[in-house]
Amino acid sequence: MWIKGYKLPAMSSLLIWGLLWEIIGQLDLTFFVPPLSNVFATLFVIIGSPAFLNALWETAQAFLAGVFFSIVIGIPVGIFMGRSRLLDELLLPWVNIFVSAPLTALVPVLMVLFGFGMKSIIITTTLFGIWIIILNTRAGVRQINRSLVEMATSFGASPLDAFAKVYFWAALPEILGGVRIGVIRAVKGVIIGQLLISIVGFGALFELYASNFLMSHFWAVLIVLFALAFSISEFLGYLERKVSYYAASR
């Protein structure tokens, strides 16, 4: 952001919104918005508490497992779809449906199929993250320079070598973009899973604080969650920039 020729540091607009939040909170307009300073005070109190750490651990487990499956299933499926006309025709309609479907509506079905435990939560998280990873990987593979593929073939590359040494790397900029968005969606998925399936982790904290009108607590946990998602996304953005040197010249 620029003001009168001065470049403001990134996200300085957050300061303005934070200030506005504080003012509205101090005016005591609604219980829903406590002053931001109170929220941070609460944050520092609860952040070390066993209940919080336990929730963080439960959420992190489900989240990491879900992201793991989204990536290790999503990338190969995307690569295969990008390479094979037949697979692409078969799978693309489904991927397109799921990438935009209201997945929350599916959660009750998952509960019937997979029970009320960790398994369903992980599957929900995966379902939120995987589709965009597939789509981006597919797009990345489809734009691979034909002669790069022919080059690998002409030197006798095995399918596995072509996959691991050419297709994956050539599509990496798009893959990372897909993973970044997929991870953000997975955050949404894990919280929805924890709210709807079994009340554990951060989902349980949200449920507890919201039903007891502990708004400072509620916002504090939300801010922590936002900060975590933001750091992961920034880290993936950093990786994306690291491969951008060749993204333009493929």
Place this chain on the structure above:
Amino acid sequence: MSQTNKAFSDARPLDQEIAVSVRGVSKNYGSVVALKDMTLEFPRGQLTSLLGPSGCGKTTLLKIIAGLLKPDSGEIIVNGKPVVGPGPNRSFVFQDFALLPWANVMRNVAFGLELRGVAKSEREAKAAKYIKDVGLGGFEKAYPHELSGGMRQRVGLARALAVDSRVLLLDEPFSAVDEQTRRKFQEDLLALVANENKTFIFVTHSIEEAVYVSDQIAILLPRPSRVSEIIRPTSFRSKGVENIRRDPEYLDIVDEIWASLRSYVE
């Protein structure tokens, strides 16, 4: 067709071993006839140019020889064996270089060997030698986007040389470099043909280039795609690279080829 065969047998080097022979190869893309019953032989240790107007099937023929495309009919024999797919006896130099943009020069040059399962230290030693040979010593750690077009093409050439295959297939390798670099490349190519006992099959659009570098020039014509003529320059090859462009035979052949191709240029 009979004229083709006649031109072909006239030019046929009787005492020469044939490294690659193309026998009755046809290839269609849907309704487009890219090659029709093409027959052509490439003597071992020599450079043969494929010269012809755009769309006459030069790239298609080269890719069929490489095993990257399957012919609809006919066969390719390389060193006595029919081609069924890509193999270690042939390597390809691509017009657009086909370098891995995420890998440095060393890895790119060694990539053919890497795919063939050669151990890292061995393949890097070999690659280092060829990087020097093509004049890129000192650029081992550079990435393709840091190199000029001419340097990238040298990387592509070094990669093809590093796998040490008997037959090199070059698809318009010099078309993306400037004129001075191109001349230098042509001289280097002549030295390469003289020093390495390899068979070169070289696609080009440039008549002068074809005459300058070739032991044998196959003129291809389109619609239907066929070999119209085979020309073997005889006298100037031995006179040294500086004198070729002034040689009367060189000039005559250039004129002759232009005369037969000009009607195909709209």
